[in-house]
Amino acid sequence: MRGVGELRRRGMAVVALVLAGLTLSGCVSVSDGPERLYPVAVETQAIRDTIPRIDFIEFVRMSEPERFKYRNDWIAARMYASDIQYTVYETGLTKERQNVGFGSTVATLGLTTASQLFTPVVTKNVLSGAAGLVTGTRAAYENDILLAHSVQWIQSQMRTQRSIVAERIFRGMKLSTSSYPLATALTDLEDYYRAGTLTGGILGTSDALGAEARLAELAKQDRVEVTFVSTAAGKALEACVLRVPAGAARKAKLNRLLGLMNEPDAAIAARKFALLRIGQTPAVAEGLLRDATLAGICP
Amino acid sequence: MAKHIVAREIPKDEVDGIVEMFRELGATDVVKTEQPDKTFTVEATFA
Known part of the structure; x- marks a missing residue:
């Protein structure tokens, strides 16, 4: 007859393994978010198919109301495309910074917990050894924690810079095409794109610190x-x-x-x-x- | 020691909000003065 202690140990081991399995199989909170109506690639292609390449000669020949509509349609489509791509990029950055600490912590906890629950000495030693290896790996990631915080800050700067440029573009969209020419709008769109890059975020961080x-x-x-x-x-x-x-x-x-x-x-x-x-x-x-x-x- | 903030060339449609905001922030002696160019100057003393 098995002792109560042994049954308890086995029960706890099962619970620990189930918990680790749930965690490692991926919870909703660490997924990308709700499913999109269309995948990003499909949506981006649809935008590409919808808006024609800019024809400056044709643009100049248009009447002002036509130019106004052409410019604003073009800007809106490009901004939307940029927003979709930015979401994917930002999600990737977030995942990268979350996975560094999260993965190694979960693995370490799982292995050390299991080594306490299983009695055979060999198994325990193997598990503890593996945990030590992972802990060592994690120690190498300690610097990444600093990086993770920096990335978080840079991401917030990317958002700020994007909203500043977006505001400038929205103001321009209300103006005539002589006050806000298509070429200026294109320059602003490039700024909008750059603001959402890591380089833009780093520059924004430096600017923000200067402003602070x-x-x-x-x-x-x-x-x-x-x-x-x-x-x-x-x-x-x-x-x-x-x-x-x-x-x-x-x-x-x-x-x-x-x-x-x-x-x-x-x-x-x-x-x-x-x-x-x-x-x-x-x-x-x-x-x-x-x-x-x-x-x-x-x- | 009290600190003084002076903002020049405030347009008419924004000046009253700024005066109210400054007061809400605890400023004393908040004075708005209309300038010849129809803009306003607001002076305020902060703690």
Whole structure:
């Protein structure tokens, strides 16, 4: 007759193996997301088939309303195609950074747990040895944790830079083709694409850090005198706060926003916010707005 | 020590929001002044 201890050990071993199996077989939370209506390749090809190659000679011969429509249709299609491709690229980056720590941690935990549960000495030694190997591999990945955080930051910069360029393009799309010529739109589309690349993200990170430093410097000065610059992010941040009726609720919302600025001194945070509103360091304002939207503070 | 922020050339349609925002941020002595070019200058004192 088997002892209670042995049965318990076997039960725990089964549970551990099932859990490890579930984890390693891939949970919904680490998948790419819901299935698309059309695969990316199909959708991209459809866009390619729909929009013709640019014919500048034909474009010049068109009437202004035709040029306006041609330009905007072209921009919208190219932006959409770029967005689809960007999603795939960003998902790949996210997966890469998640898999580094996740895979090695799961493997280590699985092997060391199993070695505690199985009694035969040889099996235990083999499993422990394997776990040691994986742990060693993981140690080699320790540097990657730093990289993973950097990639996360770069990804957020890529999003910010893309939204800044997108905003510029959307503004241009409202203008006539003489004020926002097709060639300028194409340059902006190239910027939009570049903003979504790793290089664009790294450059954006460097710009953002520079902007953060500039904002911190301004907020420290005894007197700041600037020419007002109207920015969409500044307006949106203001609207986010002022749409709440004056009182405790508005104050609470403002404090949540200021809390996102990672500034321990409340007075400095308030001055920084004021500077963002009057158009200083728009990249920081964009970043704050994005964070506020993600946190559900602003729409 | 109090810090002063002065913003020049604010358009009419944005100035009132900025004044209200500054006050909400705890600024005191928030003054808006219309300029000859019809834009506004806002001065405020922050803690």
